[in-house]
Amino acid sequence: MSERKIYIQDVTLRDGMHAIRHQYDKKQLKDLAISLDRAGVDAIEISHGDGLNGGSFNYGFGAHTDWDWLEGVSEQLNHSVLTTLLLPGIGTIKDLKRAHDLGVKSVRIATHCTEADVSKQHIEAAKDLGMDVGGFLMMAHMNEPTKLAEQAKLMESYGADCVYVTDSAGALMMDGVADRIKAFKDVLNSDTEIGIHCHHNLSLGVANTIVAMQHGATRLDASLAGMGAGAGNCPLEVLVAVLNKMGIEHNSNLDQLMNLADDVIRPLQERPVRVDRETLSLGYAGVYSSFLLHSERAAQKYGLKTFEILQELGNRKMVGGQEDMIVDVALDMLKKK
Numbered sequence: 001m002s003e004r005k006i007y008i009q010d011v012t013l014r015d016g017m018h019a020i021r022h023q024y025d026k027k028q029l030k031d032l033a034i035s036l037d038r039a040g041v042d043a044i045e046i047s048h049g050d051g052l053n054g055g056s057f058n059y060g061f062g063a064h065t066d067w068d069w070l071e072g073v074s075e076q077l078n079h080s081v082l083t084t085l086l087l088p089g090i091g092t093i094k095d096l097k098r099a100h101d102l103g104v105k106s107v108r109i110a111t112h113c114t115e116a117d118v119s120k121q122h123i124e125a126a127k128d129l130g131m132d133v134g135g136f137l138m139m140a141h142m143n144e145p146t147k148l149a150e151q152a153k154l155m156e157s158y159g160a161d162c163v164y165v166t167d168s169a170g171a172l173m174m175d176g177v178a179d180r181i182k183a184f185k186d187v188l189n190s191d192t193e194i195g196i197h198c199h200h201n202l203s204l205g206v207a208n209t210i211v212a213m214q215h216g217a218t219r220l221d222a223s224l225a226g227m228g229a230g231a232g233n234c235p236l237e238v239l240v241a242v243l244n245k246m247g248i249e250h251n252s253n254l255d256q257l258m259n260l261a262d263d264v265i266r267p268l269q270e271r272p273v274r275v276d277r278e279t280l281s282l283g284y285a286g287v288y289s290s291f292l293l294h295s296e297r298a299a300q301k302y303g304l305k306t307f308e309i310l311q312e313l314g315n316r317k318m319v320g321g322q323e324d325m326i327v328d329v330a331l332d333m334l335k336k337k
Contacts, residue, residue: 004193004218006243006250009043010036010236011197012265013069014085016227017049018290019273022062029069032264034076036224039256041236043081043106046070049229049290051110052084052091052099059090059323067098074103079251081106081132088118093125100129108164109155110136112319113143116151123158134195134219135160139319141171141286145183153187162193162219165212170201170230170279171286177208181215195219198234200226201283203275205234206242213248225261227269230289231279237261271296281307285314294323298330309333 013029013036024032029046036044047066048054055062062069066084074082083106084099096107107126109119119135126133135155140148152163165172165180172180177196184194196212198205198221209220222239226232237257243250271293278296282289287310295313299306312329 006213006248007042007193007219008236008240008250008252009045009083009195009219009221010041010080010223011045011221011233012036012223012227012236014045014047014051015049015229015233016223016265017047017062018229018293019227019232020268020270021293022048022055022060024063024069026064026068030073030076032260033073033080035256035260035264037077037080039253039260040251041080042251043083044077045083045085045108046073047084047086047099050090051087052095054087054090066095067102070099070102070104074105083107085110085136086122087111088122091122093122096122096125097129100131104131106132106134108134108136109160110138110166113137113139113148113151113166116154119155120158123155123160127159133160133162135163136166136197137164138166138168139288140165140167140180141169141176142317142319145179148180149183149187152184156188156192160192162195163188164195164197164219164221165217166197167199167208168197168288169286170199170205170283170289172198172204172208173202174204174207174211177211178215181212181217185216193218195221197221199228199283199289200231200234200275201279201289203231205232206238209234209239210242210246224257225265225269226273227265228273228289230282230292231275232273235261278306278310281310285311287314288319291318291323291326294326298326302330302334304330304333
């Protein structure tokens with residue numbers, strides 16, 4: 001395992017947006033950011049669930065704009081790095097510059113696991129702004145380890161300081177995580193960090209994160225009470241408890257995180273963030289976790305079963321960005337009934 005100190009990035013205020021349809025109130029979000037900072041997490045990611053400029057008919061409109069959510073947060077942070085996410089084709093370099101002006105110091109540029117080449121101009125622009133930059137290879141289970149590592153190498157060549165194995169579907173098994181991290185280690189420069197972002201759809205979010213760390217990942221994503229798309233992300237307070245049990249050095253305070261998870265986050269969840277029939281179907285079928293609420297709405301509208309829609313999306317190998325196709329899939333299924 002790397003000798004670098006573990007760096008924990010909280011995604012409650014970005015991936016967690018999916019769980020409540022991007023409806024965090026501005027004050028609520030700022031208060032949470034301040035509490036997370038006091039609890040010692042190393043980075044706090046804030047944006048619409050689908051990244052900067054994600055608020056749209058296709059992905060869902062937020063209660064506020066990214067700029068409203070980000071405004072005034074950086075001044076309140078004493079330890080944590082203010083971070084955001086950008087998906088090329090949704091967010092633009094102009095959006096990146098605006099986020100930087102609002103105090104964002106770090107950004108993850110996210111692409112599908114076979115499309116790293118579309119991140120080039122955005123990674124280079126972020127580096128020109130002096131930002132810390134992560135490459136974020138989503139739906140990592142859909143690309144074999146050596147091929148995924150080639151994509152990581154591309155992101156590194158554009159200037160990424162860290163590249164992530166991003167299990168957006170929560171579909172990877174522990175060996176699959178280990179193989180991908182090892183493949184990254186084989187090709188990336190020693191000064192390029194490796195990150196891991198896990199979803200909990202097969203209940204492996206914590207286990208997969210730990211496996212990644214044991215093979216060299218030093219940046220670990222997690223969220224309070226697992227707040228995130230599908231069955232949620234690797235739950236932050238559980239991850240920190242496990243790290244403590246293992247004697248791993250980090251900066252986060254377990255008691256504060258447990259209190260935040262139970263007293264603040266769980267009461268916000270309109271739909272419990274948990275492994276159930278629908279979210280398990282996401283991981284089992286290898287479907288993008290943020291498709292969950294879209295599929296539930298389509299199932300209710302057309303009298304179908306959510307888990308059957310999710311299985312069909314998996315059969316068709318649908319990927320992030322194709323949310324508008326979920327209704328088409330539901331209509332196709334209705335015709336065949």
